[in-house]
Amino acid sequence: MMKQQDIMTRERAEAELACLREIFSEVRLLDKQYMEQLQRQQVERQKLPCQWHDFLQKEHQCDRCSSLEAFLSKKQNTKLEILETDVYFVISRYVEIDGEPYVIEMFKRLHDNSVMDTLERKRLVNKLIGYKEKVYRDVLTEAYNRRYYEEELKQKNFAAGVAMLDLDDFKLYNDTYGHEVGDLVLKTTADVIRKNIRRSDTLIRYGGDEFLLILPDMKETEFLKKLKKIKTDLVQTSIPGYSRIQQSVSIGGVLTGEESIESAVKRADQLMYQAKNQKNMIVTENITYDENGEENTTREDIKQMILIVDDSEMNRAILSHMLEKDYRILEASNGVECLEMMQQYGTGISLVLLDIVMPKTDGFEVLAHMNREHWIEELPVVMISSEDSESYIRHAYELGVSDYISRPFDTKVVYQRVFNTIKLYTKQRRLSTLVTDQMYEKEKNNQMLVSVLSQIVEFRNGESGLHVLHINRLTGILIDFLLQKTDRYPSARQQQNLIITASALHDIGKIGIDEKILNKPGKLTKEEFEVMKIHTIIGASMLDSLEFYQNEMMIKIAYQICRWHHERYDGRGYPDGLKGDEIPIAAQIVALADVYDALVSERVYKKAFPHEVAMQMILNGECGVFNPILMECLKDAGDKIHALYVEEAEQR
Secondary structure (H helix, E strand, O other): OOHHHEEEHHHHHHHHHHHHOOOOOEEEEEEEEHHHHHHHHHOOOOOOOOOOOHHHOOOOOOOOOOOHHHHHHOOOOEEEEOOOOEEEEEEEEEEEOOEEEEEEEEEOOOOOOOOOHHHHHHHHHHHHHHHHHHOOOOOOOEEEEEEHHHHHHHHHHHEEEEEEEEEEEEEHHHHHHHHHHHHHHHHHHHHHHHHOOOOOOOEEEEOOOEEEEEEEOHHHHHHHHHHHHHHHHHHHHHHOOOOOOOOEEEEEEEOOOOHHHHHHHHHHHHHHHHHOOOOOOEEOOOOEEEEOOOOEEEOOOHOOOEEEEEHHHHHHHHHHHHOOOOEEEEEEEEEEHOOOHHHHHHHHHHEEEEEOOOOOOHHHHHHHHHHOOHHOOOOOOOEEOOOOHHHHHHHHOOOOOOEEEOOOOOOHHHHHHHHHHHHHHHHHHHHHHHHHHHHHHEEEEEEHHHHHHHHHHHOOOOOHHHHHHHHHHHHHHHHHHHHHHOOOOOHHHHHHHHHHHHHHHHHHHHOOOOOOHOOOOOOHHHHHHHHHOOOOHHHHHHHOOOOOHOHHHHHHHHHHHHHHHOOOOOOOOOOOOOOHHOOOHHHHOOOOOOHHHHHHHOOOOOOOHHEEEEEEEHHHOOOOOOOHHHHHHHHHHHHHHHHHHHHHHHOO
């Protein structure tokens, strides 16, 4: 069976080959094509010229090629080659590099022209020990690797504390900052752990962002104290050059009993994923520490819930007995009870074990309801049924189940499938939450920067700055009513938040208008008004000059609003005389909001109009022609808009 350590990337393979060349006299990499040619030649009993003839002094291939045997068996072979007075030690190792099969051949000359003496033998042993040490080390973190665990530890049985550690949010670090920063996080993590363990302890990079700790002869109190210290130090340690990255780790720990290390690792892994369900926690079989380091004496409150749905009490009892040690169990005897519990607990349920044939509402009807309510996207379902026909299974997967198990089932198989499914969804939920939080933070920062910039414009315009706030809020109200009223503008739905944020930039072009015109207390002359109209083009040009951000949707929408928020539906606006839906819907919405706020707000050149008067002026067409649908939205939203201004006035 292939081992994980024999599956590698090209980059890792090159690093390992470089290491091997320091130890062996000769190293070469044989690809699939050469090995298949070698196999054909042996089958046809032909002698393929030996590619090592200069080194081995052979004219043809061996009758029994260790490399070919390694290739066919997908294992590692060793061999001694004796040629006259020379002895060679040969290792042939099967590997897969980027999914393609290869054999690594390693040759070591044991002596030159005489029988190998004691010194030479000692040197050989030392070099082979060095090779083994290098093979067992993770190049990035210098911790032991998964290969070391598989070959040296997994089958052993001794008293120890065993802990699985998984970095929270690691994928997000890679996606946000790049793999180099991800590597730095892993190195820092390994360094912190090493500072907290003894020389007799073993740190293993188990895979990806998971680490395994083996701590021999550990008492429970010492074990918990050490895990807590590791967690605390990781949280408090900043990543060099990236102080914004806040590390956290989820840890599952067990003390070995009369079992192998492999068995203890599996138990620790299960506890680690219970910890990961809430993030930055330590979970052992008796005690948990939450993210604040507070001790809880029970694990019941953090156990993940499983809902078992089956009309057979015996089947529910069997499944419950199998899972209750590590999970909180809910039971339902039919589909109606199942849906009621889903309604009550929501995503507090980590997984549903669902039968198909049940009274009242069967399993397929439950799945159909979950799809209608979009619950299936958040709540994994494993179907367990005696129905094993292809059509049943296919239909279940079409309705969104994560797995399908036919009765009679193997207890261990069911447990592992349940564990794997919950593990996957836990990671997905956490990542989804993080991405949402990140997007919210980005949106908040965008809004803040846009607000600052727009306030600068308003300050220069001699206004209070409330105009920008009003336009933001009015745009939000109008677009909400528009999306409820019609599906005519799908782009508005997709870009709703961006339109609201970008609306604050509608008058940014006024920064280029002379203050004498901008703040004139009376009516503008015809010439002055022509200058004022240019602010639309100035604002659009400013945004158009941001060449590095031209593909950003925010900039595209802001450009539309800046340039065309004074266009009118009948084509009598400016600067381009656009008509109807030639005007982007974002600009149409902001145009209406802008006119309403201008009417109900006091300016240096006029008093504020009452809400009712402003509404009548707009609806009568005294301020230009607007989209009829938007006019309906304005009428429907009139009371809400008025209340907004009344509330603001009361707060002043």
